[in-house]
Amino acid sequence: MREHMLAAIAAASGLDALEACRVEALGKQGTITALLKTLGKMTPDERLVQGPLIQGLREAVANGIAERKATLERAALDARLASETLDMTLPADAPMPGTIHPVSQVMDELAEIFADLGFAVATGPEIETDWHNFSALNIPETHPARAMHDTFYLHQGIDAKAAGTADEKTTFSLLRTHTSPVQIRTMLSQKPPIRIIAPGRTYRSDSDATHTPMFHQVEGLVIDKGITLGHLKWTLETFVKAFFERDDIVLRMRPSYFPFTEPSVEIDVGYTLVKGKRVVGGAEPDGWLEILGSGMVHRKVIEACGLDPDEWQGFAFGCGIDRLAMLKYGMDDLRPFFDGDIRWLKHYGFSSLDVPTLSAGVGA
Numbered sequence: 001m002r003e004h005m006l007a008a009i010a011a012a013s014g015l016d017a018l019e020a021c022r023v024e025a026l027g028k029q030g031t032i033t034a035l036l037k038t039l040g041k042m043t044p045d046e047r048l049v050q051g052p053l054i055q056g057l058r059e060a061v062a063n064g065i066a067e068r069k070a071t072l073e074r075a076a077l078d079a080r081l082a083s084e085t086l087d088m089t090l091p092a093d094a095p096m097p098g099t100i101h102p103v104s105q106v107m108d109e110l111a112e113i114f115a116d117l118g119f120a121v122a123t124g125p126e127i128e129t130d131w132h133n134f135s136a137l138n139i140p141e142t143h144p145a146r147a148m149h150d151t152f153y154l155h156q157g158i159d160a161k162a163a164g165t166a167d168e169k170t171t172f173s174l175l176r177t178h179t180s181p182v183q184i185r186t187m188l189s190q191k192p193p194i195r196i197i198a199p200g201r202t203y204r205s206d207s208d209a210t211h212t213p214m215f216h217q218v219e220g221l222v223i224d225k226g227i228t229l230g231h232l233k234w235t236l237e238t239f240v241k242a243f244f245e246r247d248d249i250v251l252r253m254r255p256s257y258f259p260f261t262e263p264s265v266e267i268d269v270g271y272t273l274v275k276g277k278r279v280v281g282g283a284e285p286d287g288w289l290e291i292l293g294s295g296m297v298h299r300k301v302i303e304a305c306g307l308d309p310d311e312w313q314g315f316a317f318g319c320g321i322d323r324l325a326m327l328k329y330g331m332d333d334l335r336p337f338f339d340g341d342i343r344w345l346k347h348y349g350f351s352s353l354d355v356p357t358l359s360a361g362v363g364a
Contacts, residue, residue, distance in 0.1 A: 001031070001057065002057050002060055002061070005021070005025050005031075005057075005061050005064075006060065006061070006064050008021050008024075009021050009061070009064045009065055009068050010064070010068065012068060012072070014072060015069065015072050015073070015076075018065060018068055018069055018072060021065065022065050025061050026058070026061065026062065026065075032054070032057060032058050032061060035054045035057070036054060036058070038050075039051055039054065097351065097352065098349075098352065099345055099346060099349025099350060099351065099352070100349055100350040100351070100352055100354075101337075101345065101349060102325040102329060102331070102337070102348050102349070102350070103216050103321055103322060103325060103337060105325070105350045105356070106321050106324055106325045106328070107199050107216070107218070107321060108355070108356045109243060109356040110197065110199060110218050110243070110321070110324075111197070111199070112356045112357060113239055113242045113243060114197045114220065114239065116242075117195075117235065117238065117239070118195050119195045119196055119197050119220065120195065120196050120197075121196070121197055121198075121199065122182050122183075122185075122186050122196040122197070122198045123182060123198065123200060124176075124179070124181055124182035124185050124198065124200070125172075125176075125181075126175060126176055126200070126201055126202075126203070127154065127172045127174070127175060127176070128172065128173075128174055128175070128176040128181050129168060129169055129170060129171055129172055129173060129174075130146075130157070130166075130168045130171070130173055130174065131168040131169040132169075132181040132184050132185065133174060133176050133177060133178075133180070133181050134146055135168060135304075136181075136184045136301065136304040136305070137180050137181075137184065137259060137260040137301055137304075138259045138260050138298050138300045138301055138304075139259045139260070140259070143259065145177060149205055150177070150204060150205055150206075151174055151175075151177055151204065151205065152174060152175040152203050152204075152205060152213075153173060153174050154172065154173055154174060154175070156171070156172065156173060157171055157172065157173020157174060158173070160173065161173075175202075175203035176202055176203065177202060177203065177204050178202050178217055178219065178318060179198040179199065179200050179202060179217050179218070179219045179318070180198075180219055180260065180316075180318070182196075182198035182200070182219070183196070183198060183219060183221040183316060184301075184304070184305060186198075186221065187221075187223065187302075187305035187306075187307065188305050188306065192223040192224060192307065192312050192314075193222075193223060193224040193225075194221060194222065194223040194224070194314070195221075195222050195224075196220070196221050197218055197219065197220045197221075198218065198219045198220075198221070199216065199217070199218040199321060200216065200217065200218075201214055201215070201216055201217075202214070202215060202216070202217045203215075212322070212334055212335065212337070212338060214338070215320055215321075215322050215334075216320065216321035216322050217318060217319070217320055217321060218318065218319060218321050219316060219317065219318035220235075220316060220317045220318070221297070221314060221315075221316045222235070222314045222315050222316075223297065223302070223307070223312055223313070223314035224312070224313070224314060225311065225312060225313070226313070227296075227313040227314050227315060228313075229263070229265075229296060229315070231315060232265075232294055232295075232296070232315035232317065233251075233253065235315075235317075236251065236267055236292070236294065236317060237249070237251055240269060240291070243324070243328065244269075244280045244281060244328060246280070246281040248281050248282055248283045249269060249270070249280070249281055250269070250270035250282070250283065250285055251267055251268065251269055251270075252267070252268040252269075252270070252288055253265045253266070253267060253268075254266045254267075254268065256293060256295075258293060258295055259298070260295075260297070260298050260301050260316070261294070261295025261296055261297060261298055261315075261316060262295065262296060262298045262299070263295055263296060264293065264294070264295035265293075265294055265295055266290055266292075266293055266294075267290070267291055267292045267293070267294055267317070268288040268289060268290050268291065269288070269289050269291050270282055270285025270286075270287070270288055270289075271285055271286060271287055271288070271289055272284075272285060272286050273286045273287075277330070280327060280328070289327065291319055291323070291324070291327070292317055292318060292319030293317065293318055293319070294315065294316065294317035294318070295315065295316065295317075296313065296314070296315050297313070297314040297315060297316050302314070322334055322337055325337075329348060331348065
């Protein structure tokens, strides 16, 4: 019986035939299973003789089936590998990548450009005090920016003012309306010379196609000895040329007014019309676009930070990161920046591998 069963197992041509041999021998109605059932009816002496023989038969058949199964599976795998070809030199399918938001991309571009000019990146709290956000920046109590319809005030500050317990320097009472408080905190915490940019989120009560209640802003500050308006002009020209990656950038400086700078200037950049669209650059501009405000830091701001304005001078500038992104990458509406529409993000987003560098071009 052993020889007959092992021969049938060895002759099995496939896994289905081998399974049939297993069922015939070891299944519930199999031959060996039937022999095992007879052990209970045998006398002890008969069981001593027949038991080892039947058990040996079962083990031999089970081992033979296992070995033949392994042989058949290896043969099936070899046949499959021979029939299926895979070019290992082909690049693997990359998983669905995410994209860098245009605002994050422009922030990285700004940091790269200004780092090359010797500027550090400074940050500060988004919930601010009246003093850091307004008073230290020479913004008087009667200024429209302090009105409820322009600034988001917190109940903590409103209740403290109503109770007469508000401290202008320590009571956090509003969402910052610009990143200028970071300039104040930097001048208070470190000694000049100072060269920083302060990118971050800011908040104002405004909403339309080009304004949102929350937006992103970057401001720059330089405090040193002998700083002039010429230093400001050169810095901004260098920045704009690097950001838009064009050497034919033309800037125009217009007198303006900001409480925290004196003199104050608005910066316009020349643009040319290409197929009806405004493109920044061109030696002979077709028109001008306002891109940022700037000026020499006001004496009162320097004094408020504990510095001597007769010894230390400086300049400051600020612009909207969202608007810079719109201008550079051809977007005409600010609201989709915050919609979270995956189609918009795929279209305007940037690869996470395209890290802005001056050598490779900041515009990834």
